[in-house]
Amino acid sequence: xxxxxxxxxxxxxxxxxxxxxxxxxxxxxxxxxxxxxxxxxxxxxxxxxxxxxxxxxxxxxxxxxxxxxxxxxxxxxxxxxxxxxxxxxxxxxxxxxxxxxxxxxxxxxxxxxxxxxxxxxxxxxxxxxxxxxxxxxxxxxxxxxxxxxxxxxxxxxxxxxxxxxxxxxxxxxxxxxxxxxxxxxxxxxxxxxxxxxxxxxxxxxxxxxxxxxxxxxxxxxxxxxxxxxxxxxxxxxxxx
Amino acid sequence: xxxxxxxxxxxxxxxxxxxxxxxxxxxxxxxxxxxxxxxxxxxxxxxxxxxxxxxxxxxxxxxxxxxxxxxxxxxxxxxxxxxxxxxxxxxxxxxxxxxxxxxxxxxxxxxxxxxxxxxxxxxxxxxxxxxxxxxxxxxxxxxxxxxxxxxxxxxxxxx
Numbered sequence: 053x054x055x056x057x058x059x060x061x062x063x064x065x066x067x068x069x070x071x072x073x074x075x076x077x078x079x080x081x082x083x084x085x086x087x088x089x090x091x092x093x094x095x096x097x098x099x100x101x102x103x104x105x106x107x108x109x110x111x112x113x114x115x116x117x118x119x120x121x122x123x124x125x126x127x128x129x130x131x132x133x134x135x136x137x138x139x140x141x142x143x144x145x146x147x148x149x150x151x152x153x154x155x156x157x158x159x160x161x162x163x164x165x166x167x168x169x170x171x172x173x174x175x176x177x178x179x180x181x182x183x184x185x186x187x188x189x190x191x192x193x194x195x196x197x198x199x200x201x202x203x204x205x206x207x208x209x210x211x212x213x214x215x216x217x218x219x220x221x222x223x224x225x226x227x228x229x230x231x232x233x234x235x236x237x238x239x240x241x242x243x244x245x246x247x248x249x250x251x252x253x254x255x256x257x258x259x260x261x262x263x264x265x266x267x268x269x270x271x272x273x274x275x276x277x278x279x280x281x282x283x284x285x286x287x288x289x290x291x292x
Numbered sequence: 293x294x295x296x297x298x299x300x301x302x303x304x305x306x307x308x309x310x311x312x313x314x315x316x317x318x319x320x321x322x323x324x325x326x327x328x329x330x331x332x333x334x335x336x337x338x339x340x341x342x343x344x345x346x347x348x349x350x351x352x353x354x355x356x357x358x359x360x361x362x363x364x365x366x367x368x369x370x371x372x373x374x375x376x377x378x379x380x381x382x383x384x385x386x387x388x389x390x391x392x393x394x395x396x397x398x399x400x401x402x403x404x405x406x407x408x409x410x411x412x413x414x415x416x417x418x419x420x421x422x423x424x425x426x427x428x429x430x431x432x433x434x435x436x437x438x439x440x441x442x443x444x445x446x447x448x449x450x451x
Contacts, residue, residue, distance in 0.1 A: 062378070065381075066374070066377045066378060066381070067374075069377065069381075070373070070374050070377050088373055088374075089373045089374075089376055089377065089380060090380075092374075092377045092380060092381075093377065093380030093381060093383070096377065096380065096381035096384070097380075097381055097383060097384045097387075100381070100384045101384070101387075111384055111385075111387055112384070112385040112386075112387070112388075115381070115382070115384045115385045116385065119378075119381060119384070120382075123377075123378030123381060123382070124378065126374070126375055126377065126378050127375070127378040127379060129368065129371070129375050130340070130372070130375050130376070130379075131321055131339065131340045131343070132317040132318075132321060132340075132343075132368055133368035133369060133371065133372055133375055134340035134341065134343065134344055135317060135320055135321065135324075135340055135343035135344050135346075135347050135365075136317070136347075136361070136364070136365030136366070136368045136369050137344055137365075137369065138343075138344045138345070138346075138347035138348040138351060138361075138365075139347070139351070139358065139361055139362055139365040139366070140369075141344070141348055142348055142351040142352060142358065143358070145352065151420065151423075153419075153423075154416060154419040154420050154422075154423055155416065157415075157419050158412060158415045158416030158417075158418075158419050158420075159412065159416075161415050161419075162408075162411050162412035162413075162415035162416065163412070165411050165415065166404075166407050166408050166411045166412070169404075169407045169411065170400075170404045170407060173400055173403050173404065173407070174400050177396050177399055177400055178396060179393075179396060179397070179400060183393070183396075183397065183400075187400055187401070187404060190401070190404060190408075191408050193338060193340075193341070194379075195336065195338030195339075195340075195341075196336050196337070196338060196341075199333065199336045200336070203334070207389075209386045209389055210389060210397060212382075212386075213383055213386060213389070213397070213401070214397075214401045214404070216376075216379045216380060216382070216383060217398065217401045217402070217405070218401065218404075218405045218408070219376060219379070220376075220380060221401075221402060221405045222405060222409070223373060223376075229406065229409060229410075233410055233413075235409075235410075235413050238413070238416070238417045238420065240416055240417075240420060241412070241413035241414065241415075241416035241417040241420070242413055244412050244413065244416050245408070245409040245410065245411075245412040245413030245416075246409065248408050248409070248412040249405050249406075249408040249409035249412070250405075250409075252372060252376075253372055253373065253376050255369075256369050256370075256372040256373065259369060270344065272412070273341070273344075274341055274344060274345060277337065277338070277341055278337075281335050281336065281337070282335075
């Protein structure tokens with residue numbers, strides 16, 4: 053199967069499963085379960101698992117040799133896409149200038165409180181120390197979370213899974229969560245929350261809700277990265 | 293490129309050509325990659341985050357005009373759901389973790405996501421409520437009430 057070793061396969065598979073997700077989402081009139089990113093993820097993994105069985109290969113091996121060359125090309129474009137969030141941020145500079153102290157304190161204290169809650173939930177559900185350490189850096193984007201996770205004795209594969217699922221969950225359940233917990237009454241907190249919990253994808257979601265939400269989510273991605281860099285190693289040293 | 297930039301300056305609302313915008317993003321990414329590699333490993337700052345700060349600073353200092361980066365950026369942001377598909381599918385490489393203790397881990401991740409969203413949103417709302425409740429509070433009034441300035445000044449900042 054020569055076609056499986058060129059980047060074409062990864063790009064093609066990503067496109068097909070995402071388009072299938074968009075189609076299902078439209079057909080179901082926006083049912084959250086058929087959110088395109090979620091459908092694409094489940095469908096893509098299923099196809100790889102079935103294909104691996106069919107070819108008698110290991111799934112991880114097939115993923116690395118067949119999907120990854122193309123997948124990495126698409127993934128790379130997240131770099132300029134993250135930079136692009138400077139534009140919505142700049143457009144709402146007025147909010148940043150007026151509320152910078154509240155934004156900073158909200159993110160700092162919000163992260164510390166969340167860390168305690170995450171440790172509590174992890175212990176309640178019976179995760180071991182490695183599992184808990186892997187959960188702590190998840191508020192940051194993957195590039196920050198993975199090295200921090202390693203440094204505090206976590207498993208970076210679990211942390212990567214957390215960062216990815218965060219984004220998928222926020223994209224799929226964001227509108228329900230916003231409605232259920234009445235977050236829309238305060239666009240600044242709403243945006244910061246979506247950026248913290250959903251990273252870059254959460255920021256794109258927040259931008260759909262409004263320009264204030266989008267700019268706040270973008271600033272949250274930047275500041276939460278620094279907060280996680282500084283707070284999580286100290287926190288894990290003191291609490292774990 | 294500078295020739296085309298001048299063209300964009302004269303027609304204010306006209307967006308810069310697609311390739312020029314791409315070139316700007318690529319240049320910022322190039323510089324931020326260099327900066328990112330200079331940052332110590334114990335305090336990782338990814339290149340895209342540096343790039344966002346860099347572009348934000350260039351826009352704030354009016355070195356770059358918003359028309360030079362706006363439309364290409366909007367296209368990228370609108371595509372983010374799709375750009376994230378490979379990350380989602382990358383979980384296929386870690387299916388063994390899922391098999392071992394997947395239910396617990398996924399449950400903790402789901403709850404943690406909601407915790408991060410709600411706690412950040414409500415904490416910020418609390419600080420904004422504090423600000424609105426005491427809009428006229430300044431350092432001087434604190435002094436006159438006998439509250440130590442140093443203890444409060446960093447909480448409210450210069451606002």
